[in-house]
Amino acid sequence: MKLAVLGTGPGGYVAAIKAAQLGAQVTVIEETEVGGTCLNRGCIPTKSLAASSEMLAKLRQSEDFGIELKGEIIPNLSKIIERKNKVVDTQVKGIRYLLKSWGITLKEGRGVLQSPSEIRVTLKDGSKDIVTADKIIIATGSRPSQIAAFPFDGDRIISSNDAINLTDIPNSLLIVGAGVIGCEFACIFKELGSEVSIVEMLPRAVATEDMEISELLERELKKKKIKLYTNAKVEKVDVKDDGVHALLSDGKKIFAEKVLVSIGRAFNSDGIGLETIGINKGIRSEIIVNKKMETNVAGIYAIGDVIGGLLLAHVASKEGITAAKNAMGRDEKIDYTVVPAGIFTSPEIGSVGLREYQAVEKGIKVRTGHFQFRSLGKAHVVGEIAGFIKIVSDEASDRILGVHIIGPHASDIIHEAAIAIKKGMKTRDIAETIHAHPTLSEGLMEAAEDVHGEAIHVPKK
């Protein structure tokens, strides 16, 4: 079996390795860098920047911990970027090595489908090559969406791709879009010293999260003196020598050295030959697939951002594994009911399963439990007391429907909840499990107890 994968992001390279493990002869085609958005322009670089800004925040709190620093604490963005590049390089090399170790051929160039069994590759040196395959997995990903009235110029109007490579800290930054990417960058640049404003069309920040998560994040942004304008639109921008003058829908004017547009992602489904072989696309240009990751053309699968689903690296990987298994003759369907996700703002967010509003929309009678991090000894020890853990459960069965965490290590703690939901567990199962002290995970046990009004470290209501 010959299998080709178009794209080497966390969808594509995982699909390639899985197919190779199952015995396929695999070729992967990559136009830019191995590792895709996740490794080169997304998850890893932003978390590396976030790690530097967290270090800075910690240093600024050092006196609270009894450590006296002499001299100034100065963030040097070009060195922060250097470190980020090093982290990225190590990871990219790791993936190249993994591909090699599984005997996967890597073709570096742009691939365009010629037929359901042929991909024409324009290699980096300009030469052409044809890759033939019995099955093809498309994993071409996505890119930052831009606003037609003020497209990216890479200098004043920038995307997340540019923001991870700035070498000077902007005095002021206007972020358009208070989604995951916008809020993460807001926290990073604020800590580095920029004046940050965010403009969001929707009524709240991180609008796909539970309402209480948005509320607390908004307050934490306010504490950091990040200005958030919700229900607002940037009507117009004027790029001048000194910076960008923006006009909001309510008439307010904001001046910023740079504008970061983070309003969503556009799908990389153009110019790769989909029309030639008749692959169906949706209205957002996403490739349409079924639960087996099959497109409408036999033998062609699509995975990851380009199918317009959850746009998460770990979802792309799971889709890649599903596609690879199906391409190799298995019969697997993807299941999206339990997808944990992290947002690396400060404080961090971790969520899995139904938000309370989603459960209510489904007509489920819910019971919730809450626990504040400030009631945990460990939160005080690490000096991060803001935030809470919330459990949404089904009143009738006590089964856990969703867990929403904002606070220290939220994206790590969330996995206990993911397994519990995956296994159909009840809040009682978590409440009755001994949790080690002193840890942040104790909060999940207390939140589970709170569902029944039985949390020990919550005052009597």
Added chain:
Amino acid sequence: MNPDDLKYHKEHTWVKVSGKKAIVGITDYAQNALGDIVYIDLPEVDMDFEINSEIGEIESTKATSSIIAPLSGRVIKVNEDLSESPEIINEDPYVRGWIAILEIDDISELDDLMDSSEYEKYVEEEAK
């Protein structure tokens, strides 16, 4: 001790009235119960508040709690010093720790507030 020239609301806020203006803060009992205050979400100037509604929030190392308007009115000034140093409320809840100045809507609402001795009794009852 709670100053005699102030009026007290059952949600542990105080007002100091002069003419149509009222300075608002939280009581010594409230700051004590909250413990170390780490953040205050101040009301915005020009916003109108009804008596008994939330005009802001206070976060301490122990809890987050609402600041309840002891009177109806419009915010004409807030104590900006508190955004940088919310611990002033712990140190001096009745003078430097004032939170906002309201322009009073209805002076008769004052009649429903407690004086210092009534408030002291009220707090004793609550503590039981």
